[in-house]
Amino acid sequence: MTKSIYLDYSATTPVKKEVLDAMIPYFTELYGNPSSLYTIGQESKNAIAAAREQVAALIGAQPAEVYFTSSGTEADNWAVIEGAMWKRKQGRHVITTQIEHHALLHSGAYLEKEGFEVTYLPVDPDGFVRVADLKAALRPETTVVSIMFANNEIGTIEPIAELVQAVREAQEGFGTKILFHTDAVQALGNVHIDVKALGVDMLSISGHKIYGPKGIGALYIRKGVNLPEHMHGGGQEAKRRAGTENLTGIVGFGKAAELSRENLETHIEQLTKLRNYFIDRVREKIADIRINGSLESRLPGNANITFKYIEGEAILLLLDMKGIAVSTGSACSSASLTPSHVLTAIGVPVEEIHGSIRFTVGDFTTKEDLDYVVEALIEVVAKLRNISSVSAESGF
Numbered sequence: 001m002t003k004s005i006y007l008d009y010s011a012t013t014p015v016k017k018e019v020l021d022a023m024i025p026y027f028t029e030l031y032g033n034p035s036s037l038y039t040i041g042q043e044s045k046n047a048i049a050a051a052r053e054q055v056a057a058l059i060g061a062q063p064a065e066v067y068f069t070s071s072g073t074e075a076d077n078w079a080v081i082e083g084a085m086w087k088r089k090q091g092r093h094v095i096t097t098q099i100e101h102h103a104l105l106h107s108g109a110y111l112e113k114e115g116f117e118v119t120y121l122p123v124d125p126d127g128f129v130r131v132a133d134l135k136a137a138l139r140p141e142t143t144v145v146s147i148m149f150a151n152n153e154i155g156t157i158e159p160i161a162e163l164v165q166a167v168r169e170a171q172e173g174f175g176t177k178i179l180f181h182t183d184a185v186q187a188l189g190n191v192h193i194d195v196k197a198l199g200v201d202m203l204s205i206s207g208h209k210i211y212g213p214k215g216i217g218a219l220y221i222r223k224g225v226n227l228p229e230h231m232h233g234g235g236q237e238a239k240r241r242a243g244t245e246n247l248t249g250i251v252g253f254g255k256a257a258e259l260s261r262e263n264l265e266t267h268i269e270q271l272t273k274l275r276n277y278f279i280d281r282v283r284e285k286i287a288d289i290r291i292n293g294s295l296e297s298r299l300p301g302n303a304n305i306t307f308k309y310i311e312g313e314a315i316l317l318l319l320d321m322k323g324i325a326v327s328t329g330s331a332c333s334s335a336s337l338t339p340s341h342v343l344t345a346i347g348v349p350v351e352e353i354h355g356s357i358r359f360t361v362g363d364f365t366t367k368e369d370l371d372y373v374v375e376a377l378i379e380v381v382a383k384l385r386n387i388s389s390v391s392a393e394s395g396f
């Protein structure tokens with residue numbers, strides 16, 4: 001039997017059985033439109049209200065502060081683009097970072113095309129945004145600051161509360177109001193999140209990264225922040241995000257959030273243990289490697305490893321032949337050959353970026369899986385290094 005080992009939980013996760021079970025009735029029996037006033041419509045409406053409570057509880061929000069969207073990408077676009085457009089009379093300056101997901105970077109590029117100025121903050125060699133760099137970039141014209149909670153490629157967890165604090169101090173000096181948004185898609189279910197303690201205005205999350213279905217996300221908008229609507233139509237989502245609700249997706253996201261909240265401690269503990277075990281084994285067995293990202297403040301399941309002198313794409317394909325799924329950098333950029341912007345930002349040399357692989361473990365990963373992967377890696381890396389040294393000698 002061919003093995004199948006999935007080590008790409010940061011790209012997406014399987015839907016858990018309990019989540020699927022919760023969703024199924026809403027496809028077939030409880031299919032009413034939540035806006036309809038008769039009974040099966042109201043049952044759908046109640047199911048959405050319950051899911052909103054489950055999602056809100058996971059981030060410490062009030063249910064009314066959670067707005068369902070089609071994805072984490074949509075939540076990011078809504079927060080940053082509508083936020084900047086809304087505040088454009090105050091100024092046209094937005095601050096983000098060089099290591100954001102493309103949902104943020106491409107929103108920034110769009111704003112630049114529309115005449116906004118966007119500052120992309122650098123990060124230190126571990127991937128941390130320096131508070132001093134943020135302070136230096138803030139101006140009276142700054143209206144939106146968007147800094148991701150945890151990075152999807154290298155797993156570094158940013159000091160969000162401290163960064164928010166710097167923004168609040170600056171805005172007091174300027175006499176302005178600055179919106180603070182964070183992309184928490186990777187942090188959700190992997191880090192304790194309390195929007196109140198953090199003091200953020202907006203926070204993006206997504207269902208399919210926490211064992212929920214694909215195509216459902218949410219934007220937390222703090223009470224009192226009147227971010228304009230970005231879909232125009234019916235009165236769904238308190239008139240701020242029109243369109244008949246993704247009922248099954250919302251119910252699934254709610255259930256996934258509930259499970260995540262119940263299991264957060266054990267999930268973090270278990271993934272950290274597995275990830276450390278994996279890194280230790282790889283370090284022990286394979287020479288000339290490097291771990292990218294912070295080892296202290298890091299997503300529990302993330303191991304981003306550079307294998308010097310060889311191509312990550314080749315490693316990925318040979319591992320795939322052994323039934324192992326991993327990623328080179330981020331899944332979204334795997335179709336292009338441009339080196340990862342995140343590894344570039346932390347200063348990894350270009351040739352080493354091309355030899356980097358992201359392994360992300362999850363709730364269904366076992367120690368035996370990792371033992372198999374380490375054995376496969378030893379073989380694959382030796383084979384590729386052998387070829388590359390031969391080609392180096394023969395001048396290829």
Ligand SMILES: *Cc1c(COP(=O)(O)O)cnc(C)c1O
Nearest residue numbers: 071072073101103152185186206
């Ligand atoms: C996956 C991801 C997104 C996009 O979320 P989707 O729901 O897939 O659109 C945004 N930001 C980060 C950090 C992600 O990992």
